[in-house]
Amino acid sequence: QVQLVESGGGSVQAGGSLRLSCVASRATHSSYCMGWFRQAPGNEREGVASIDNDGYTHYADFVKGRFTASKDHARDTMYLQMNNLSPEDTGMYYCAASYSLSNRRDWWLQPEYNYWGQGTQVTVSS
Numbered sequence: 661q662v663q664l665v666e667s668g669g670g671s672v673q674a675g676g677s678l679r680l681s682c683v684a685s686r687a688t689h690s691s692y693c694m695g696w697f698r699q700a701p702g703n704e705r706e707g708v709a710s711i712d713n714d715g716y717t718h719y720a721d722f723v724k725g726r727f728t729a730s731k732d733h734a735r736d737t738m739y740l741q742m743n744n745l746s747p748e749d750t751g752m753y754y755c756a757a758s759y760s761l762s763n764r765r766d767w768w769l770q771p772e773y774n775y776w777g778q779g780t781q782v783t784v785s786s
Contacts, residue, residue, distance in 0.1 A: 662686060662775045664755050669780030672745055676784070680740040682755030682777060693758040693767055694738045696729060698782075700751035707768030708753070709740060718767045722748075745784045752779040 663685035672678055682694070693712045699705040709729040710718045717729050728741040738755060756773035766772055 662757055664757060664775055664777035666753065666755050666777045666780040669753060669782045671783040671785065674746050674784055674786050676745050677741070677743045678745065678782060680742065680753055680755075680780060680782075682738040682740075684736040684738075684757065686736070693761045693764070693772075694729075694731060695756045695758065695767060695773060696738075696740045697754045697756060697770065698749075698751040699754070699779075700748075703751070705754070705770065707770070710767035711738065712761075712764065712767075716764065718764065720768070742782070745782075747784045747786050750782060750784050753782055754779045 665683050666680060668678060668680040670678060693710050695710040696708040697705050698708050708720055708723055709727055711729040711731050719727060726744045730739045755777045757775045758773045761772045
């Protein structure tokens with residue numbers, strides 16, 4: 661069992677930045693893929709970004725060029741650097757770990773993820 665704990669959320673103005681962290685309860689180097697997802701009020705949860713053990717990253721089109729996913733294996737921590745935030749980025753952000761993802765291109769499929777954190781709230785005001 662892996663427990664994931666997110667932190668780093670908060671309230672910022674449009675154009676600002678935040679860095680989210682996701683700490684795993686044990687080493688996740690054996691996991692194939694770590695992902696970030698978000699859910700805005702009234703919307704379904706959606707994929708934001710992913711990073712696998714090779715350091716290969718994927719991003720949703722709506723965050724490309726603004727968000728960067730990274731991973732520190734020594735600290736068992738994954739990060740999401742979010743720049744140039746807009747009100748549309750407001751939502752609860754979740755990290756997840758997949759030990760069974762067979763195709764990197766499926767990084768955005770939530771059923772592929774085995775473990776989930778409780779989320780951290782990001783609020784962007786205009």
